[in-house]
Structure formats: C-alpha cells, structure tokens
Amino acid sequence: xxxxxxxxxxxxxxxxxxxxxxxxxxxxxxxxxxxxxxxxxxxxxxxxxxxxxxxxxxxxxxxxxxxxxxxxxxxxxxxxxxxxxxxxxxxxxxxxxxxxxxxxxxxxxxxxxxxxxxxxxxxx
Amino acid sequence: xxxxxxxxxxxxxxxxxxxxxxxxxxxxxxxxxxxxxxxxxxxxxxxxxxxxxxxxxxxxxxxxxxxxxxxxxxxxxxxxxxxxxxxxxxxxxxxxxxxxxxxxxxxxxxxxxxxxxxxxxxxxxxxxxxxxxxxxxxxxxxxxxxxxxxxxxxxxxxxxxxxxxxxxxxxxxxxxxxxxxxxxxxxxxxxxxxxxxxxxxxxxxxxxxxxxxxxxxxxxxxxxxxxxxxxxxxxxxxxxxxxxxxxxxxxxxxxxxxxxxxxxxxxxxxxxxxxxxxxxxxxxxxxxxxxxxxxxxxxxxxxxxxxxxxxxxxxxxxxxxxxxxxxxxxxxxxxxxxxxxxxxxxxxxxxxxxxxxxxxxxxxxxxxxxxxxxxxxxxxxxxxxxxxxxxxxxxxxxxxxxxxxxxxxxxxxxxxxxxxxxxx
Numbered sequence: 001x002x003x004x005x006x007x008x009x010x011x012x013x014x015x016x017x018x019x020x021x022x023x024x025x026x027x028x029x030x031x032x033x034x035x036x037x038x039x040x041x042x043x044x045x046x047x048x049x050x051x052x053x054x055x056x057x058x059x060x061x062x063x064x065x066x067x068x069x070x071x072x073x074x075x076x077x078x079x080x081x082x083x084x085x086x087x088x089x090x091x092x093x094x095x096x097x098x099x100x101x102x103x104x105x106x107x108x109x110x111x112x113x114x115x116x117x118x119x120x121x122x123x124x
Numbered sequence: 125x126x127x128x129x130x131x132x133x134x135x136x137x138x139x140x141x142x143x144x145x146x147x148x149x150x151x152x153x154x155x156x157x158x159x160x161x162x163x164x165x166x167x168x169x170x171x172x173x174x175x176x177x178x179x180x181x182x183x184x185x186x187x188x189x190x191x192x193x194x195x196x197x198x199x200x201x202x203x204x205x206x207x208x209x210x211x212x213x214x215x216x217x218x219x220x221x222x223x224x225x226x227x228x229x230x231x232x233x234x235x236x237x238x239x240x241x242x243x244x245x246x247x248x249x250x251x252x253x254x255x256x257x258x259x260x261x262x263x264x265x266x267x268x269x270x271x272x273x274x275x276x277x278x279x280x281x282x283x284x285x286x287x288x289x290x291x292x293x294x295x296x297x298x299x300x301x302x303x304x305x306x307x308x309x310x311x312x313x314x315x316x317x318x319x320x321x322x323x324x325x326x327x328x329x330x331x332x333x334x335x336x337x338x339x340x341x342x343x344x345x346x347x348x349x350x351x352x353x354x355x356x357x358x359x360x361x362x363x364x365x366x367x368x369x370x371x372x373x374x375x376x377x378x379x380x381x382x383x384x385x386x387x388x389x390x391x392x393x394x395x396x397x398x399x400x401x402x403x404x405x406x407x408x409x410x411x412x413x414x415x416x417x418x419x420x421x422x423x424x425x426x427x428x429x430x431x432x433x434x435x436x437x438x439x440x441x442x443x444x445x446x447x448x449x450x451x452x453x454x455x456x457x458x459x460x461x462x463x464x465x466x467x468x469x470x471x472x473x474x475x476x477x478x479x480x481x482x483x484x485x486x487x488x489x490x491x492x493x494x495x496x497x498x499x500x501x502x503x504x505x506x507x508x509x510x511x512x513x514x515x516x517x518x519x520x521x522x523x524x525x526x527x528x529x530x531x532x533x534x535x536x537x538x539x540x541x542x543x544x545x546x547x548x
Contacts, residue, residue, distance in 0.1 A: 011476040017469045024462050056480070085477050085527040092542060102547040105528040107473030110466025116545060 003124050004028045005117070006048035008038040008065065009083070010057045014106075018052065018083075021110040027117075027124070035060030039068055048078065050121050055084035055091060063094055070099045079120040083108065131224040138220055142213035149209060153202030161194045233507065240510035248492065248517045255485055255524070259478045266474040273468045277461060284457040291450055298446065301439045308432030315429060332406050336399055343396045350392065354385045480527065488520040 005027045007018045012033075019029045030046055032038035036059045038051075051069065055062035062082055069075050079101040086092075092103050101120050104113070118124050168190065176183040361378035368375075495512050499505055528544070 009476075011479065013472055013479070014476045017472040021466045021469045024466060085480055087528045087542070088526040089542060092546070096548045100548060102545070103542070104546075105544040106477050107470055108545065109470040111463060111470075112545060113470070114466070116547070119547065 002026055002028045003049040003121060004030060004047070006030045006032065006038060006041065006046065006051045008032045008035065008051065008053040008057070008062070010034055010054060014054070014083075018113075021113065022117075025110075025114045025117075034058055035062060035065030035068070038065055039072075042069060042072055042075065047074070049124075050117060051078060051080045052083050053080060055082055055086045055095070063091065063098065066095055066098045066100050081116065081120070131220060131227050135217065135220045135224060138213060138217045142210065142217070145209045145213065146206060149202060149205050153198055153205070157195060157198030157202075160198065161191060164190060164194055230505075234505050237506035237508075237510055241506055241513055244510050244513035244517065245492070248488070248513065248520070251517060251521060251524075252485055252489075255481055259481060262474050262478055266471045269471045270468050273464045273471070277464045277468075280457055280460050280464065284454065287450075287453055287457075291446070294446060298439065298443055301435070301442070305432065305436040305439050308428070308435065312429050312432060329406070336402055336406060340396060340399050343392055343399060347389065347392050347396070350385055350389050354382065354389070357381055357385065477528070481524070484520065484523055484527075488516060491516055 005022055007015055007022070007029060008031075009015050009018070010033050015031050015033070019031060022029050030041060030048060032041055034057045035053070038053070039060065042048075053062045053065055057065075060068070062084065066080055066082075069078075069080065076099075080099065081102045081104060082092075082095050082100050083104045083106060085106050087105060095103060102116060104116065108116075165187070172183050172186045172190070176186045179186070357378060361375065361382070364378060365375060492513065495509060495516065499509055502508070
C-alpha cells in the first residue's frame with residue numbers, strides 16, 4: 001500500500017514538481033494551494049501519512065496550518081515537513097514549537113527530499 | 125499653477141499697479157496744477173499789479189514767482205501723493221518678494237529632498253538590479269542544470285535503446301534455438317506417444333519368457349526328485365554290495381534301476397534343454413522381429429532426446445540469464461532516469477524561489493509608487509519622501525535577507541541561516 005503525502009504550496013510549479021517527484025518515488029500525492037484548503041481536505045477525511053507544507057501562503061500560512069492540523073484528531077503524530085524559502089530562525093523555532101517534524105529550505109533535490117521522507121516515515 | 129508662478133504673477137501685477145498709480149497721479153497733479161495756475165492767472169491779475177507796486181518789483185516777476193510757487197506746491201503735493209503711493213506699493217512689492225523668497229527657499233528644500241529621493245531611488249534600484257542579476261544567474265544555472273540532466277536523460281535513454289537493440293538480436297538468435305528445441309520436443313512427443321506400444325510389446329515378450337521359465341521350474345523339481353532317488357539307490361547298491369560280497373545278482377538289479385533313472389534324467393535334461401531353447405528362441409524371435417532394430421532406433425532416439433533436452437536446458441539457461449541481465453540493465457537505467465527526472469523537478473523549485481523574490485520586488489515597487497503619488501497630496505511635498513524611501517529599502521533588504529538564497533555550489537547550508545535541511 002503506497003504511502004500518501006499531502007503537499008501544501010501556493011506555487012503551482014512547486015506543487016506539480018513535488019507531486020511528480022513523489023509519484024515517481026512511489027507515493028500517492030494529495031495537493032492543496034494554501035493552509036485553509038489543506039485543512040478542508042483533512043477535515044473531509046483525507047488521512048495523509050506525511051505533510052509537506054510551505055510557510056508563506058495566502059489565506060492560511062504554514063505556521064497557522066501546522067497549529068490547526070495538530071489540533072485535529074489523529075494528526076498529533078503525523079510528520080509535517082516545512083518546505084520554504086523562509087530562513088528566519090524565529091519562524092523555524094515557532095514551527096518546531098508547534099510540532100513540525102523538520103525544516104527544509106527551497107530548493108531541495110528530489111534525492112534529498114526522498115531521503116528525508118524515508119527518515120521520518122519508516123517503511124516508506 | 126505653481127506657487128512660484130503665482131508669486132511672480134503677484135510681483136508683476138504689483139509693479140504694474142505701481143506704474144499705473146504713478147501715471148494716474150502724474151496726470152491728476154498736472155491737470156490740477158494747470159487748473160490752479162489758470163485760476164490764479166485769471167483771478168489774480170488785479171492784485172498782482174498792487175502787489176507789484178507794493179513790493180516794487182515788476183508785475184511779470186510777481187506773476188513768475190506766483191507760477192513758480194503754484195508749480196512747486198503742485199509738485200510737492202504730487203510728490204507727496206506719489207511717495208505715499210510708492211511707499212504702499214513698495215511694501216506690497218516687498219511682501220511679495222519675501223513670499224517669493226520663502227517659496228524659493230521651500231523650492232530649494234523640495235529640490236534637496238527630491239535629490240535625496242533620487243539617491244534613495246538609485247540605491248533601491250541598485251538593490252533591485254542585484255536581485256534581478258541574482259534571478260538571472262539562478263535562472264541560468266537552473267536552466268543549464270535542466271539542460272545537462274536532459275542530456276543525461278537522452279544519453280541514458282540512448283544506451284537503453286542500444287542495449288534493447290542488442291538484446292533484440294540476441295532474442296532472435298535465442299528464438300532460432302528455441303525453435304530447434306521445439307522441433308526436438310515434437311520429436312520427443314512423438315517418441316513418447318509410440319513408447320507405450322513398444323513397452324507393451326516388450327512386456328508381452330517378457331511374459332512369454334516368464335511362462336517358459338515357470339515350466340522349467342517343474343522340470344527342475346523332477347530332476348531333483350530323480351537325483352534324490354538315484355542317490356538312495358546308489359546307497360542301497362552300496363549296502364547290497366557290501367552284504368553280498370560275491371553275489372553279483374543284486375548289483376544287476378540295482379544297475380538296471382540306475383540305468384532307468386539315468387534314462388529318465390536324460391529325458392528330463394532333454395526336456396529342460398528344449399524348454400530353454402524355446403525360451404531362447406522366443407527371445408531371439410522377439411529380437412529377430414525387428415525389436416532389436418527398434419531398440420537401437422529407440423536408443424538413438426533416446427540419445428537424441430537427451431541431447432535435445434540438454435540443448436533446451438541450455439537455451440532455457442541462456443534465456444533466463446538473458447532476461448535476468450535485461451531486467452537488471454533496464455532497472456538500472458530506469459533508476460538512473462528516475463533520479464535524473466527527480467533532479468530536474470528539483471531544479472524547477474528555483475522558479476518558485478525566483479518568483480517569490482520578484483514578488484517581493486514588485487511589492488516594494490508598488491509601495492514606492494504609492495509614496496511618489498503621495499507627494500502630490502502631501503503638504504510637505506518631497507520633504508519626507510527620502511526617509512520613507514530609505515525605510516522602504518531597509519524593509520525590503522531585511523525581508524530579502526529572511527529568505528533563502530539558492531547556493532548552487534553548496535546545498536548544505538546558507539550563509540546567514542540554519543542548515544538547509546533540519547529534522548527536529
């Protein structure tokens with residue numbers, strides 16, 4: 001059974017790039033273009049094994065999304081990776097405090113991304 | 125209309141007004157003087173004569189002095205009016221000039237502010253140029269990376285294609301071998317189909333031989349019995365011979381019996397020989413009925429079958445090795461292709477990084493346009509624009525420094541931020 005990954009990013013290029021990379025690596029991919037849309041998907045029953053989210057997004061940013069997602073039932077231990085251009089240490093610390101699993105600065109090569117996913121998602 | 129133009133217009137109007145007032149006063153004083161002089165000349169001709177006599181000077185002198193006094197008075201009055209008018213106009217002109225000076229000072233301040241604004245704009249544009257150059261470099265690098273990986277993809281695909289062509293040739297050779305194997309297998313099948321009949325015939329021959337051998341079993345028993353009796357008779361003969369001594373008649377009886385037994389044994393031996401001959405004849409007959417030839421043929425067939433099976437086994441081994449190698453090569457190439465594609469897709473992320481950088485730049489440009497537009501409505505004009513532009517630039521640079529900058533040479537860390545990949 002392939003693992004499901006939810007990709008959240010307002011950039012269409014990023015979403016398509018990540019989706020294709022992850023599908024080649026054998027994952028099933030769900031996508032959302034901001035935190036609000038991702039929350040709607042999670043509430044509608046989508047149960048990802050891993051979430052990759054941008055930080056700076058319209059409507060609901062990545063920090064708020066991590067906070068809200070962690071409050072949902074069954075999402076307490078789901079790995080959440082932040083993939084962003086944001087290099088401010090304060091934001092990184094805040095994400096860590098809210099329960100993010102890791103912080104990746106764009107761009108990340110496909111090999112590195114899959115390597116990190118396999119580290120945080122045993123059996124992937 | 126600008127403030128300076130307005131002041132200049134006021135100054136020109138004040139000067140014109142002054143000239144007009146002067147002209148009017150001059151005209152009025154001239155008319156009044158002429159009128160007054162005419163009245164004096166008209167009404168004073170009686171007492172000018174008396175005054176001339178009283179003063180002892182000529183009447184013409186009196187008249188001249190009177191005209192001079194009137195002109196002097198008239199000029200004094202005209203001068204007084206002119207002075208007052210001129211004084212008032214000069215005050216207005218002075219105020220206008222002071223206002224003009226103020227406006228000029230303000231204009232100079234605005235000019236200085238606009239000059240500072242231009243410097244701030246130049247600094248900002250320099251930062252934008254740096255950003256655009258960075259974008260250009262990143263785009264160029266990522267594009268070159270994509271081109272390089274596309275080349276590798278093409279190379280890997282070409283190698284795979286060559287290998288597949290080579291494999292196709294090998295597969296054709298193997299197909300010939302396999303076809304040969306199939307023909308051998310058909311021969312085997314034909315042999316196997318005929319084999320039960322051959323086995324049945326062989327079994328019948330063997331059964332016949334068995335029946336003959338069973339008959340020999342009864343003969344053997346008879347020979348055994350005869351032998352026992354012969355032995356017993358021989359023992360009796362020996363006893364009788366010992367007892368009789370010189371009596372030879374008993375021996376004649378025993379000899380007769382022994383002879384009869386010998387005859388029976390000879391007959392039995394003949395019967396056994398005949399049975400054995402029949403059995404041998406049956407086997408020989410079976411072999412003579414081309415069974416031996418068939419067996420040779422079967423042996424040859426069996427040898428060919430073994431060879432065919434071995435050939436098939438070799439073909440199978442070749443085919444297994446061929447597909448194992450093919451699978452390995454295709455897997456390796458596919459893995460390489462997948463890695464190249466993943467790297468290419470990773471390079472696509474630069475578009476997002478550059479897009480965000482350009483977005484921050486366009487936001488700053490929009491804010492700068494808003495500041496420029498605000499100058500027109502602001503009572504202070506350009507005065508606060510340089511500081512606002514400097515603050516905007518500082519904010520832009522700080523915001524820019526808070527975002528990652530792709531380092532194509534070093535993907536592990538950024539100069540001013542944490543590690544590029546950090547697991548908490």
